[in-house]
Each structure stands twice: as C-alpha cells, then as structure tokens.
Amino acid sequence: MSPAMTPARSRYDAVMIGGGHNGLVAAAMLGKAGKSVLLLEGSDAIGGMAASREFHPGFRTAIPHLLYQLHPAVSRALRLHRHGLRLAAADLPTIAFRQEGGTLALGDSRGAGDAGADLLAFRQRLARFARALAPALARTPPRLRTRDLESLATLGRLALGVRWLGREEMRELLRVIGMNVADLVEENFADPTIKAAIALDAVIGNAMGPRSPNTVYTLLYRLAGKTGHRAGAIALPKGSMAAVAEAMAAAARAAGVEILTGTSAARILVKDGRSAGVVLPDGGEIASDLVLSSADPRRTFLEILGPAALDTNFVRRARSWRDRGTTGKLHLALNGLPAALAGAPARYLLPGTLATLERAFDSLKYGDLPERPPIEIAIPSLADPSAAPAGKHLLSAIVQYVPYRLAEGDWSNRRTGFVETLLGTLEAHIPGLRAQILAQEFLTPADIERMTGASGGHWHHGEIALDQVWMLRPQPGMARYATPVPGLYLCGAGAHPGGGITGLAGYNAARQAIADGRTKERSRP
Numbered sequence: 393m394s395p396a397m398t399p400a401r402s403r404y405d406a407v408m409i410g411g412g413h414n415g416l417v418a419a420a421m422l423g424k425a426g427k428s429v430l431l432l433e434g435s436d437a438i439g440g441m442a443a444s445r446e447f448h449p450g451f452r453t454a455i456p457h458l459l460y461q462l463h464p465a466v467s468r469a470l471r472l473h474r475h476g477l478r479l480a481a482a483d484l485p486t487i488a489f490r491q492e493g494g495t496l497a498l499g500d501s502r503g504a505g506d507a508g509a510d511l512l513a514f515r516q517r518l519a520r521f522a523r524a525l526a527p528a529l530a531r532t533p534p535r536l537r538t539r540d541l542e543s544l545a546t547l548g549r550l551a552l553g554v555r556w557l558g559r560e561e562m563r564e565l566l567r568v569i570g571m572n573v574a575d576l577v578e579e580n581f582a583d584p585t586i587k588a589a590i591a592l593d594a595v596i597g598n599a600m601g602p603r604s605p606n607t608v609y610t611l612l613y614r615l616a617g618k619t620g621h622r623a624g625a626i627a628l629p630k631g632s633m634a635a636v637a638e639a640m641a642a643a644a645r646a647a648g649v650e651i652l653t654g655t656s657a658a659r660i661l662v663k664d665g666r667s668a669g670v671v672l673p674d675g676g677e678i679a680s681d682l683v684l685s686s687a688d689p690r691r692t693f694l695e696i697l698g699p700a701a702l703d704t705n706f707v708r709r710a711r712s713w714r715d716r717g718t719t720g721k722l723h724l725a726l727n728g729l730p731a732a733l734a735g736a737p738a739r740y741l742l743p744g745t746l747a748t749l750e751r752a753f754d755s756l757k758y759g760d761l762p763e764r765p766p767i768e769i770a771i772p773s774l775a776d777p778s779a780a781p782a783g784k785h786l787l788s789a790i791v792q793y794v795p796y797r798l799a800e801g802d803w804s805n806r807r808t809g810f811v812e813t814l815l816g817t818l819e820a821h822i823p824g825l826r827a828q829i830l831a832q833e834f835l836t837p838a839d840i841e842r843m844t845g846a847s848g849g850h851w852h853h854g855e856i857a858l859d860q861v862w863m864l865r866p867q868p869g870m871a872r873y874a875t876p877v878p879g880l881y882l883c884g885a886g887a888h889p890g891g892g893i894t895g896l897a898g899y900n901a902a903r904q905a906i907a908d909g910r911t912k913e914r915s916r917p
C-alpha cells in the first residue's frame with residue numbers, strides 16, 4: 393500500500409469515510425451544495441467493489457461487471473456523461489444455456505429473443521411495477537408516524553406511482569410484491585430455462601432461493617434503475633465498472649471534494665455525544681461536524697465508531713445484521729473465444745432450473761458448495777478493448793450460492809475442487825473454453841471481504857430481506873441515514889435502498905444530511 397497522504401486542512405464541513413461509488417456520489421452532492429469535503433479511502437484506489445484491478449497482465453476487471461441499476465437522478469445530478477462515463481454496450485441481450493444443452497435467446501430490454509411474446513409482456517409488466525417504485529427509492533424512506541412534509545411527499549409519490557398503474561395493475565402489483573419468484577414464474581411460464589433465468593436475477597447477491605419470501609421485491613429492485621435511458625437495459629461501461637466510479641470521482645473533484653486514497657479513518661471522533669470528526673491511523677485528527685460513512689453497517693458501527701458510543705440494543709441489532717456474502721467471482725484470461733461465446737456481446741446465464749437453483753441454495757444454507765452452481769457471464773473485452781490485450785478476452789463470471797464460511801474444510805483445501813466444478817460446468821456448455829485459459833482467479837465472499845473491506849463480502853452490505861429494507865435498513869428508526877450519534881450518517885449499500893451500482897444510498901444520504909443541517913440552522917435561537 394502507498395504511504396498515507398495528508399489532508400490539506402484540519403477542519404472540513406464534512407468528512408466522508410470510504411470512496412466506493414456511494415461515498416463518491418454523496419461527497420459530490422455535498423461539494424455541489426457548497427460544503428468543504430474530505431473523502432478518505434482506505435485502499436489505494438477509489439471505487440470500492442467497483443475499483444479496477446489487473447488480475448493478470450493486461451486483463452482489467454472489477455467485482456461488479458454489468459451496469460443496470462444506475463439511477464437517472466444520480467446520473468443527472470452528477471452529470472456523469474460530462475465527467476466521462478461512456479457505455480461500450482448499452483443494451484446487452486441475455487442468452488441462457490439450457491441445462492440439457494443448447495441455448496435460449498432471452499432478448500434485451502426491447503425484445504424477448506426466441507423466448508417470445510409472453511416473456512416480453514411479463515418483462516414490460518415488471519418494468520411498469522419497478523417504475524412505480526423507482527421514485528421512492530431515490531428519497532429518504534418516510535417516517536411511519538409523522539406529519540412532516542418530506543415523509544408525506546415520499547408516501548404520496550409512492551401512492552401516486554402505484555395509482556398510475558391503473559386499478560387492475562395496482563391490484564396485481566399488491567398481489568405479487570410479497571410473493572416468491574418461483575410461484576410468480578410458475579404462474580407465467582412453462583419453459584424451465586425461462587423460469588430459472590428470471591429467478592436467478594431475483595436471488596443473485598442474496599441468501600435466498602427462488603422459493604424464499606420477498607424475491608419478487610428483489611427482482612423489482614433490480615429493475616428499478618435506468619441505464620442509457622432504457623429501463624431494464626444491461627450495459628457495459630467503457631473501461632469496466634471502475635469507469636463509473638471514476639466519473640463519479642471526477643464529478644466530486646469538480647465540486648471541490650478533496651479525495652485521499654490509502655488513508656483510512658481509524659476512528660470516528662465523538663465529543664459531547666456528537667460526531668466531531670475522524671482520527672487517522674497516525675493519530676492525527678480531522679475536525680468536522682458532519683461525518684458520513686459509506687463503509688458497511690457492521691464495520692461502521694462496531695469497528696470505526698465502536699460499541700461504546702451506542703446503546704446495547706443498537707449494538708445487539710448491529711451484531712445480528714445479516715451480511716454474509718453469497719456470491720463468488722471467477723475471472724478467466726482467455727487466449728481466444730470459443731465459438732459459443734464469439735458472437736455479438738451478450739450476457740450469458742447458466743441458470744439451471746428452479747429445482748437446481750433451490751438445491752444450490754440448500755447447499756449454501758448448510759455451508760456446502762453447490763453441485764450445479766448458477767452463473768452469470770460477461771465478456772467485457774468483446775465490447776471494450778481496454779479489458780484485455782489485443783486479440784485476447786476477459787471472461788467475468790458471478791457465481792451464486794458460494795458460502796462465506798464452509799461447514800467442512802476451508803477454502804484452502806476446497807478451492808481447487810470447486811474451481812474444477814466451475815470449469816467443468818462451463819466447458820460442458822462452452823466446448824473448447826478450457827483450452828483457451830491463460831490465467832484464472834476465483835474470489836470467494838471471504839476474499840471479497842479481504843479485498844474491499846465489505847463485511848462478509850456481501851453484494852448489498854447486508855441482505856435485501858423484508859426485515860432489512862426501507863424503514864428498517866439498517867435498523868428501525870435510522871433509515872433516515874442519520875445514526876444515533878448526531879452528525880454521523882450512513883451512506884453506503886447498507887443504507888436504503890441497498891446495493892448494486894445505483895448511487896442512491898449516497899445521493900439520498902447527502903440530501904438528507906443537507907436538509908437536516910438547514911433545519912438545525914433554522915431552529916437556532
């Protein structure tokens with residue numbers, strides 16, 4: 393790690409802990425509001441999980457690989473296009489490998505490929521439902537018992553979005569939103585590959601099987617973003633997902649934010665019961681009345697702040713927050729592409745069937761490795777030459793249902809066997825793949841935790857489950873981003889509305905902190 397840099401000043405209006413994409417968005421919003429902001433990123437690169445890495449000479453990747461959730465409110469506010477964000481592919485089609493062999497083209501955001509009109513109609517309906525929820529995701533969750541105008545406005549927008557659907561669609565949304573995704577797809581489709589592909593999109597990143605409650609909600613959450621003006625479109629940014637973070641960092645710098653990498657916040661300073669700044673690893677103090685943390689809730693509350701500043705109930709809940717990651721990442725440096733992958737850029741899925749998905753989830757529950765791992769594949773180098781040396785290709789694969797901790801053995805003696813399972817599964821659908829491999833790496837959730845600092849290596853910094861979303865994220869009573877320590881806010885994926893490259897937690901938290909500051913100003917005698 394490079395030596396820590398020194399901040400230019402000893403006091404700022406706001407200090408941001410963490411330079412993942414949410415920290416960058418929040419810092420930019422605060423800077424645009426005229427605040428002096430210092431952003432401290434513990435690692436050597438900005439971007440957090442979306443930071444760029446060279447895993448083999450010339451092969452660059454990040455942990456997230458596809459852009460589909462970026463919220464238009466964030467792109468607009470930060471003018472990400474003006475700060476260099478470009479898409480290498482704007483609307484990738486999805487192709488599913490069938491369990492029994494062969495493929496099924498599932499189309500892109502505008503068509504359903506070979507899967508037909510039923511899938512298109514189903515997608516369009518889900519897109520309408522997601523659109524009804526989307527405006528409320530870009531706001532602080534409302535207080536339940538309140539008359540404050542902001543909360544009423546959020547509830548009003550949500551109600552209006554749902555009402556706009558019309559009576560029949562509104563009833564249908566209310567019927568399906570609490571359902572599990574398996575029941576929903578069973579109602580609508582006969583084809584086992586279509587059912588499993590939709591279910592995989594609903595469960596990916598969470599410790600949930602297709603029959604787990606609230607998996608229709610997780611699917612709608614995934615669909616609520618809009619990339620390149622198209623809802624439901626799956627994009628590949630030029631320069632990998634790191635380019636999204638770089639555009640956000642450029643917006644932050646343009647707004648006057650000072651960004652220091654290789655510099656951790658060792659501790660949050662609390663004076664007279666309020667956050668008063670941060671302590672650097674060398675013991676130096678940076679004073680600020682406003683501190684925001686985009687680190688995950690467990691790290692923020694139990695390590696950087698520390699339990700002494702919190703009441704016992706809060707600490708108990710923070711300890712039982714569910715944030716054990718469920719997804720691994722496989723990267724392959726390829727000499728060339730086998731025929732099955734050599735067409736136009738696409739997202740490929742190996743979803744199996746609803747039954748194999750549910751069984752793989754069972755393995756996860758018992759700390760075991762799935763026999764048939766569900767996989768999502770992207771080949772960024774097909775659309776973006778910067779991902780791999782000329783003529784070579786990068787295969788980036790997300791593997792769902794990889795336990796954080798194994799019930800038997802550990803990753804040091806199970807890794808090789810599991811990578812063998814993965815390569816065997818891939819080779820069965822993509823003949824000739826193994827012969828093209830120049831280098832490979834497999835990252836478990838524990839590796840992702842070590843590399844990124846996100847507790848459990850969890851996709852969302854904590855499950856998107858009914859008891860951990862909206863007004864309950866990350867704890868009842870603190871969904872308004874403010875923590876029990878006045879002046880300290882949470883603004884990463886562990887805050888509302890959750891993870892994925894959306895930028896929303898950072899956007900909402902900064903706006904809330906600015907609004908709270910104004911209220912405080914007004915109420916001063």
Ligand SMILES: Cc1cc2nc3c(=O)[nH]c(=O)nc-3n(C[C@H](O)[C@H](O)[C@H](O)COP(=O)(O)OP(=O)(O)OC[C@H]3O[C@@H](n4cnc5c(N)ncnc54)[C@H](O)[C@@H]3O)c2cc1C
Nearest residue numbers: 410412413414434440441456457458656657885891892893
């Ligand atoms: C395997 C996997 C695949 C994924 N694929 C996708 C995908 O394809 N598309 C998608 O949209 N999403 C994907 N995601 C989810 C997405 O990557 C995350 O939800 C998102 O990056 C979280 O961003 P964040 O800014 O909230 O937090 P993070 O990216 O975790 O950033 C937090 C930052 O805080 C820093 N930090 C922590 N403690 C300190 C400290 N004390 N001092 C200073 N800095 C500190 C960390 O170093 C880090 O940079 C994936 C996640 C995983 C695990």
